[in-house]
Amino acid sequence: MKILMVSWEYPPQVVGGLARHVQELSEALVARGHTVHVLTGPYSEEPTYSVVGGVHVHRARLGYPDPRGFFVSVLNLNFGFLEQAVALALQENFDIIHCHDWLGAYAARVLKHALNLPLIATIHATEYGRNNGLHNDLQRQISDSEWWLTYESWKVICCSKYMAQELASFFQLPPDKIQILPNGVDPQRFLVPEGEDLRFFRRRYAADHQKLVFFVGRIVREKGAQDLLAAIPKIKAYYRDVRFVLAGRGPLLDELRHLAHNLQLDDLVSFTGYVDESTLNKLYAVADIAVYPSLYEPFGIVALEAMATGTPVVVTDVGGLGEIVVHGVNGLKAYTGNSNSLADNLLTLLHKPDLARELAQEALRDVHSVYNWSKIAQQTEDVYRRVIAEVQEKATPIIQPACKLQETVVPSRYAANFSGGGLSR
Numbered sequence: 001m002k003i004l005m006v007s008w009e010y011p012p013q014v015v016g017g018l019a020r021h022v023q024e025l026s027e028a029l030v031a032r033g034h035t036v037h038v039l040t041g042p043y044s045e046e047p048t049y050s051v052v053g054g055v056h057v058h059r060a061r062l063g064y065p066d067p068r069g070f071f072v073s074v075l076n077l078n079f080g081f082l083e084q085a086v087a088l089a090l091q092e093n094f095d096i097i098h099c100h101d102w103l104g105a106y107a108a109r110v111l112k113h114a115l116n117l118p119l120i121a122t123i124h125a126t127e128y129g130r131n132n133g134l135h136n137d138l139q140r141q142i143s144d145s146e147w148w149l150t151y152e153s154w155k156v157i158c159c160s161k162y163m164a165q166e167l168a169s170f171f172q173l174p175p176d177k178i179q180i181l182p183n184g185v186d187p188q189r190f191l192v193p194e195g196e197d198l199r200f201f202r203r204r205y206a207a208d209h210q211k212l213v214f215f216v217g218r219i220v221r222e223k224g225a226q227d228l229l230a231a232i233p234k235i236k237a238y239y240r241d242v243r244f245v246l247a248g249r250g251p252l253l254d255e256l257r258h259l260a261h262n263l264q265l266d267d268l269v270s271f272t273g274y275v276d277e278s279t280l281n282k283l284y285a286v287a288d289i290a291v292y293p294s295l296y297e298p299f300g301i302v303a304l305e306a307m308a309t310g311t312p313v314v315v316t317d318v319g320g321l322g323e324i325v326v327h328g329v330n331g332l333k334a335y336t337g338n339s340n341s342l343a344d345n346l347l348t349l350l351h352k353p354d355l356a357r358e359l360a361q362e363a364l365r366d367v368h369s370v371y372n373w374s375k376i377a378q379q380t381e382d383v384y385r386r387v388i389a390e391v392q393e394k395a396t397p398i399i400q401p402a403c404k405l406q407e408t409v410v411p412s413r414y415a416a417n418f419s420g421g422g423l424s425r
Helices: 017-031 070-089 102-115 127-131 137-152 161-170 225-238 253-262 277-286 301-308 319-324 339-351 353-369 373-394
Strands: 002-006 035-040 049-052 055-059 096-100 119-122 155-158 178-180 211-216 242-247 269-273 289-292 313-316 332-334
Touching: 002 017, 002 070, 002 102, 017 035, 017 055, 017 096, 017 301, 017 373, 035 070, 055 070, 070 102, 070 137, 096 102, 096 373, 102 119, 102 137, 119 137, 119 373, 127 137, 127 161, 155 161, 155 373, 161 178, 161 319, 211 277, 225 242, 225 253, 225 339, 242 277, 253 269, 289 301, 289 339, 301 313, 301 319, 301 353, 313 319, 313 339, 313 353, 332 339, 339 353
Parallel strands: 002 035, 002 096, 035 055, 096 119, 119 155, 155 178, 211 242, 211 289, 242 269, 289 313, 313 332
Antiparallel strands: 049 055
């Protein structure tokens, strides 16, 4: 098949887990014999067109007036996608369009109708879930766009049962429109060059006799780093030889630094800010425990990354993290938003290194058997083929309203903005 992916981020531009997801899924589909083109955002150090890992990557050119606001910048990005896609469509006959999250929804919807192709969306998270509700006009506008993308899509893929329930409940999607496919991880991506001595690297953060606890993620409230800091005083009281590294950037970074100072943790905690892939791999290699205390996590690909490196994990029992980690089998789970519970679980692994090793070994087996990209690419391919077959079976072009398979339920909060007509299932 010839597949057109739409994703606002793609490596080396990496903000969250979406970029890696699209990259590794695309490369795994190429390995299965398909042709994949990715429409993505600009990156100053990359050309507008390149072939990386067998994937054709097309980066938008943004020659528009400076946007006045976030939403205008998103629309400009979608105009850039369309400029690339128009030229591409003259050369390639695509079979399907696959859009990842709402930031490419506008271009994906235009391409769906202009090229008369089925559209699939993967929803990695929702604005409602990220913010525990919708609290201002921008959040409501983003949520509207997310719902609109699911409405325009023939199938909606999500990465966990938790996310499927959220989509069915909040967007009122029919169950047969939702397909659950897990995230994956490639253990080879985290290998440190053979023979490299990491002792001096580790000593930047901890002495040889001290344990190292590692957190990586966007520094935003939903990732729960503030709960990790709140747990450290108790951990310090019961296990003195431990240090903590928090990697990542985000709007709460300065606030967390102040919190660490107020808790008198300056000598225990290192904030690295953004780390490149090489440094990240080294941190995983030298860490004794990886911790992810999220408050909202549709899947939790960072937990898979730690598991793929053989690092024992402690997570909160929320969303996809709660599905990946089985407490006492392949990791430990703390109560969400509970720093005391988080401290207790970290202390368990600090005091019981044999248990930590057993959990890490079982987690690595799960990575190879369940969360490998080759298997997930095959499952994604099966979804593509089913959708294409359903479209062909209907015979009527999908751009006509008459092709609906069932009545679309428009949630009341969107009824004023969407009158139906247009798509899909």
